[in-house]
Amino acid sequence: MTRKYYAKLLGLFALLLGVHTLATLLLFNELLALSARQQLSVLGWDALLAGVIAFILILPVAAWFSAGIAERLKRVIGFARYLAEGHLAARLDLGGSDELYEMEQALNQTASRLEYSFAEIESRRKDLAVMLDSMQEAVVAVSADGTVRWSNALMQQIAGTQIRVGRPLVHSMRDPDLLAAIAEALTQERLRTGRAYSLNPGRIYEISAAPLPGGGALAVLHDVTGIEAAEQSRRDFIANVSHELRTPLTSIQGYVETLLEGPLPKEATLREFLGVIQKNANRMNRLTEDLLTLATVESPNYKVTPLAIRASSLVADAVESLAGVVKDAGLVLQLTGAPDDAVMADPDAINQVLGNLIENAIKYAASGCRVEIGAMRKADEVVFQVRDYGPGIPSAHIERIFERFYRVDKARSRESGGTGLGLAISMNIVQAHHGRIWAESELGQGSCFCFTLPLETPDEPEDGQLLSIAPRIDS
Ligand SMILES: Nc1ncnc2c1ncn2[C@@H]1O[C@H](COP(=O)(O)OP(=O)(O)OP(=O)(O)O)[C@@H](O)[C@H]1O
Ligand SMILES: [Mg+2]
Secondary structure, eight states: OHHHHHHHHHHHHHHHHHHHHHHHHHHHHHHHHHHHHHOOOHHHHHHHHHHHHHHHHHHHHHHHHHHHHHHHHHHHHHHHHHHHTTOTTOOOOOOOSSHHHHHHHHHHHHHHHHHHHHHHHHHHHHHHHHHHHTOSSEEEEEOTTSBEEEEOHHHHHHHTSOOOTTSBGGGTOOOHHHHHHHHHHHHHOSOEEEEESSSSTTOOEEEEEEEOTTSSEEEEEEEOHHHHHHHHHHHHHHHHHHHHHHHHHHHHHHHHHHHHHSOOOOHHHHHHHHHHHHHHHHHHHHHHHHHHHHHHHHSTTOOOOOEEEEHHHHHHHHHHHHHHHHHHTTOEEEEOOOOOOEEEEOHHHHHHHHHHHHHHHHHHSOTTOEEEEEEEEETTEEEEEEEEOSSOOOHHHHTTTTSTTOOSSHHHHHHTTOOSOHHHHHHHHHHHTTOOEEEEEETTTEEEEEEEEEBOOTTSOOTTTOOOOOOOOOO
16 A cells, blocks of 8 residues: 555656656757757757756755655554554654545554554453452363363362463373363364363362364363262261161061061060060161251251350269269269369250260270269360270271261170261260360270360350250250
8 A cells, every 4th residue: 555655656756757858858959959940049048958957956856755755654664563563552653634644644543443452352351361260160271283272270270280371281181081071072072071080189070071162172170079078978878877777677577577477486585576676676766866866966057055054063964864874884983073164055965965975985895994074174165074994996996986877896886776876966066066076095995085165255144044055955
């Protein structure tokens, strides 16, 4: 465009120069003819001289004019190149009012529009990047050849290395499930889902890889470790419940069928059979009650309404309510002392926790053993302890005994009527009081179960002044 314009101007200038030269030559010719006829008058020479002077004068003017245009055109070309290099904020200084001025003005407008569009695109790109980085999902987009187009912060974190744009994704992420899902989305152009287990040790990701409209694919990773663990726990729980119910039920069924199908046995045998049936029915009853309690204390809505109550009262209540059971088991329950400090506790719920711990000591410590119960103040809480001198708990099991249905020795525990829910219930109750519960044990030396309760806060009413008590939980 600018070159054409430049060529036109030069052509016009050449035409003018040609016309002027032709006119001068014609005049010179006329004068020669005239001088031949009339012996060259002074006027003829003057005219010739004027023509030559005019020609000489017009040359620098034309040269100056053409140099000015060429200079402006050069400036315009230079500016266009500068724009092409990405300097969109640059503008041309405008001057004059000719066609070149209009061209310069048009170029400036184009630069302004380009600058605005690029700023708009950049701002959208930044918004998108912030949005993608704040997502709970990890995202990566690849081109048709498998090279990375972009990825968000979480994806980089999972990869554990910088995912470089323009490089093959396989250089940064090697999980076979993720790569297979992306490859399938690229080649078969359909949504592919799957699970990645080796991206991040111990974590499970759900993959969704979808083809992109303009080619390439987008993969989204969602961390499902928690969901998977909850699902697994739910499955385990159902399996455990079914198993725990089936054992006594099968026994009841067997004895009832024997009684119904054969001749009635003698009274003593009949009583024995009925005794077994009753024992198993009781066991089923206890299990369902424990399950209901567990459902209550594990519910997110479960809340205790604590009262300010003396630690010594809580310990004394537990000793009193279990004294008979302890005696029957041939054990000695010894009170090692408890402070009169007031703690925040729901007395019934804490009585149940202490009851569970003492019952465990009775069940798992050998007959004749001593069981100690006591409490002591430590900083802004009181630590309650139930200690036995039984066989103890192997260290491999100690972390797990608070899990639902977890029993160190399943056969022994079941024999003694245990369902494996007592400590899980106790843990939930203590945690609802903002306390902690744990076990310490040395094999062959016995076990010590401890839990904490927070001290009474100054604005709480005194022991016995509050009437409301949290829902009673029976196990
Ligand atoms: N004092 C203890 N000494 C040795 N092992 C213990 C003691 N207390 C608990 N355990 C172990 O921890 C397991 C879990 O105890 P938990 O109270 O939850 O269940 P359980 O006593 O078997 O049944 P439940 O309490 O529901 O009747 C027990 O089965 C037992 O193996
Ligand atoms: Mg128990």
